[in-house]
């Protein structure tokens with residue numbers, strides 16, 4: 001459902017082009033989970049941005065749900081993103097002027113996929129029942145990230161992309177949030193691609209790839225029974 005074929009990406013810098021991705025091949029099947037590890041600056045966020053169609057490769061091809069992202073214009077990519085993807089970031093990126101219930105519904109509304117029963121179930125499972133009329137600033141960090149996860153999953157995306165989803169949380173809260181994220185993704189049957197420094201985050205996922213010097217190394221193979 002997500003495929004990178006010989007993807008190259010460099011950034012222009014005052015010192016000349018900075019090569020970040022140097023011929024990436026990657027394939028993620030429906031329902032599969034993949035951890036993307038690598039040192040700071042190795043290009044994990046760059047790869048996630050390309051997967052989301054937020055940026056385009058210099059060379060090679062990124063395909064999402066059988067469609068080449070480069071062949072779409074901005075509006076086409078935004079539509080594909082709305083219909084296919086959920087995005088979760090380390091900084092929660094909630095809308096401060098919307099309350100919990102409206103933040104949760106936002107993505108599903110934009111995707112034309114509001115489902116009241118699923119939103120209600122999500123609110124319960126995220127531990128946010130009773131908090132519907134609060135605003136993000138009135139929530140703890142863990143609650144804010146749970147809400148961000150709920151917002152991303154409310155439209156039932158085929159793929160969830162998460163960039164250091166627990167990076168801003170203490171260890172106990174991070175474990176709880178990760179467990180919840182994995183349970184929801186599994187129940188939805190969504191594929192999952194997580195960029196992380198943390199081997200605790202990577203451990204329960206099906207596969208783990210390490211990005212280094214612009215290339216990917218397969219660090220281990222695991223069966224789905226290890227979910």
Ligand SMILES: Nc1ncnc2c1ncn2[C@@H]1O[C@H](COP(=O)(O)OP(=O)(O)OP(=O)(O)O)[C@@H](O)[C@H]1O
Nearest residue numbers: 011012013020038039040041042043044045046047
């Ligand atoms: N827009 C940009 N212009 C120039 N250089 C950039 C740009 N975005 C990222 N970079 C550089 O590209 C490299 C890869 O950055 P990226 O954010 O993808 O790495 P990362 O593995 O996600 O890092 P971290 O784990 O610290 O978040 C870094 O050297 C970064 O400084």
